[in-house]
Amino acid sequence: MTNEEKRTALASLLRELPDVLVPMQIARTLHQSKNLIYEKLKIGDLTYYPVNGKYLIAKADLIDYIIEHGDECGNGRFRIGGGNGGK
DSSP states (O other): OOHHHHHHHHHHHTTTSOSEEOHHHHHHHHTOOHHHHHHHHHHTSSOOEEETTEEEEEHHHHHHHHHHHOEEEETTEEESSSTTTTO
16 A cells, blocks of 8 residues: 555545644543553654644644654554553
């Protein structure tokens, strides 16, 4: 699967999400802890925009993050973060 195909598939999968997200929404979407998401923001793995003390993340940046850091499991599936947490 090419990155463009992944991008299209993820955009379709995440179509219900707003265009701008906060870390808790990303944690729920990826079934990860909010602490892991904040760590990804802190180390620069996930792009954010600070606005009035909040971290705002564009859905397009989330898609880029998943493509770059997700493990392709076949059949268009991705695992984030390794282990059992990203089923």
